[in-house]
Amino acid sequence: MNAKINRPTAERLSLYYHYLKEHISPAEATVSSQQIADIIKVDPTLVRKDMAAISLRGRPRAGFDIEQAKTRIREVLGFNTVHRTVLVGAGRLGSALAAYPEFRDYGLHILALFDTNPAKIGTFVGARMIYAMSELSNIVRSQNVEMGIITVPADTAQSVADQLVAAGVTGIWCFSATQIHTPANVVVRQEHLSAGLADILYRQAVKRHEQVEQVAE
Amino acid sequence: MNAKINRPTAERLSLYYHYLKEHISPAEATVSSQQIADIIKVDPTLVRKDMAAISLRGRPRAGFDIEQAKTRIREVLGFNTVHRTVLVGAGRLGSALAAYPEFRDYGLHILALFDTNPAKIGTFVGARMIYAMSELSNIVRSQNVEMGIITVPADTAQSVADQLVAAGVTGIWCFSATQIHTPANVVVRQEHLSAGLADILYRQAVKRHEQVEQVAE
DNA sequence: TAGATTGTTAATCGATTAACAATC
DNA sequence: TAGATTGTTAATCGATTAACAATC
Numbered sequence: 001m002n003a004k005i006n007r008p009t010a011e012r013l014s015l016y017y018h019y020l021k022e023h024i025s026p027a028e029a030t031v032s033s034q035q036i037a038d039i040i041k042v043d044p045t046l047v048r049k050d051m052a053a054i055s056l057r058g059r060p061r062a063g064f065d066i067e068q069a070k071t072r073i074r075e076v077l078g079f080n081t082v083h084r085t086v087l088v089g090a091g092r093l094g095s096a097l098a099a100y101p102e103f104r105d106y107g108l109h110i111l112a113l114f115d116t117n118p119a120k121i122g123t124f125v126g127a128r129m130i131y132a133m134s135e136l137s138n139i140v141r142s143q144n145v146e147m148g149i150i151t152v153p154a155d156t157a158q159s160v161a162d163q164l165v166a167a168g169v170t171g172i173w174c175f176s177a178t179q180i181h182t183p184a185n186v187v188v189r190q191e192h193l194s195a196g197l198a199d200i201l202y203r204q205a206v207k208r209h210e211q212v213e214q215v216a217e
Numbered sequence: 218m219n220a221k222i223n224r225p226t227a228e229r230l231s232l233y234y235h236y237l238k239e240h241i242s243p244a245e246a247t248v249s250s251q252q253i254a255d256i257i258k259v260d261p262t263l264v265r266k267d268m269a270a271i272s273l274r275g276r277p278r279a280g281f282d283i284e285q286a287k288t289r290i291r292e293v294l295g296f297n298t299v300h301r302t303v304l305v306g307a308g309r310l311g312s313a314l315a316a317y318p319e320f321r322d323y324g325l326h327i328l329a330l331f332d333t334n335p336a337k338i339g340t341f342v343g344a345r346m347i348y349a350m351s352e353l354s355n356i357v358r359s360q361n362v363e364m365g366i367i368t369v370p371a372d373t374a375q376s377v378a379d380q381l382v383a384a385g386v387t388g389i390w391c392f393s394a395t396q397i398h399t400p401a402n403v404v405v406r407q408e409h410l411s412a413g414l415a416d417i418l419y420r421q422a423v424k425r426h427e428q429v430e431q432v433a434e
Numbered sequence: 435t436a437g438a439t440t441g442t443t444a445a446t447c448g449a450t451t452a453a454c455a456a457t458c
Numbered sequence: 459t460a461g462a463t464t465g466t467t468a469a470t471c472g473a474t475t476a477a478c479a480a481t482c
Contacts, residue, residue, distance in 0.1 A: 011415070017415075018395075039396065046449090046451080049465090052465065057465085059457085061461080061464085077418055092316060096309035192232070195227065196408055198323070200405075201295035207387075250439080275439075278482055281440095
């Protein structure tokens with residue numbers, strides 16, 4: 001029974017990475033946990049804990065080495081490995097994601113797109129061709145694809161997920177507005193656009209409510 | 218000093234809502250906390266607490282009234298109010314979001330799009346016209362726009378946010394890959410696509426690691 | 435009625451934060 | 459050196475879960 005490892009969330013690590021990548025003047029070689037904490041809006045102790053958890057040591061008075069931290073976070077998050085991926089659903093959102101230039105820098109290589117629309121099959125989005133669904137299994141197997149991105153309408157998302165899983169992917173990133181179900185060995189991340197919307201609307205409402213209360217006091 | 222209200226997260230509420238909307242046979246009028254919990258992968262006690270927190274009472278033996286729950290969640294999350302919105306950045310992602318049909322059902326009314334590309338100005342995405350940035354302030358003010366969606370490249374996101382705030386929006390939903398800063402009275406939700414990617418890659422890596430450990434035992 | 439399911443209090447758990455000695 | 463900042467233990471906090479009497 002090991003002591004519980006306090007695994008830092010991938011989200012926080014990726015926020016640190018962004019900060020290190022963008023918000024630092026090239027003249028400075030180190031950052032303090034406090035500097036990071038100020039921007040990410042998090043406690044400096046938590047930053048130090050996260051860093052320690054991924055074996056990054058800082059230097060008292062100086063802080064953490066920026067280059068070293070960037071490298072280590074990339075490593076931990078898997079950005080340095082090539083992740084062979086296909087995208088199913090070459091609509092607007094799918095095309096937008098396929099064209100997202102940053103993905104490549106994070107190791108995400110989208111090898112092929114798939115769609116059911118015969119008019120789209122054989123055409124290109126950037127350098128990637130759109131294939132018929134009947135090719136999915138072959139391509140996933142022969143190209144050793146490990147991840148599938150789903151950007152189809154909600155009512156076909158589960159069927160697409162099933163096909164991807166049957167063909168052997170171990171990860172699914174789903175942008176369709178429905179909960180998909182997969183075997184336990186497949187990692188699924190569901191992006192709930194409407195949950196994001198709910199969150200912002202709710203927080204606006206809470207804020208208005210608080211302001212009313214303050215006036216009432 | 219009130220007792221702490223255990224505010225349910227908007228994300229959970231929106232997941233409940235989806236479940237109620239989609240996963241229930243029209244023949245049944247109620248659901249138990251257990252049924253919801255099974256699908257959402259959450260403890261049934263937590264579901265009951267969340268329901269209680271938004272003043273939904275269930276009936277022992279029966280559970281919660283589905284119609285009543287849907288209505289109440291919509292109310293709490295603000296889906297029943299019209300949220301007047303503009304979208305800045307009519308690229309692929311922006312157009313995809315503007316065309317997303319479900320948003321309307323959640324109260325999100327995108328009134329106008331904006332872009333800097335002169336070739337796009339005056340053209341339409343669905344029924345919405347694309348305007349020049351110089352029109353932003355006028356339209357936000359005259360149409361009482363409360364929210365802005367940002368889908369521009371990272372390097373111009375802050376400037377767009379500043380313009381939206383200056384024009385009077387109280388909420389910003391930002392899809393650009395950068396952290397934007399706003400006054401405290403503005404609610405911001407930052408969608409970090411790369412954080413989502415980091416999360417799924419990280420979980421795949423953790424899972425592989427666990428499997429190796431199991432074999433080693 | 436019997437028993438399934440709620441509503442709520444108390445217990446647990448883990449994540450975050452405070453505190454502070456160690457150290458460059 | 460003096461003092462800023464780390465690394466880590468202990469304290470706090472809040473969210474989740476367990477337990478169970480109330481109730482339809």
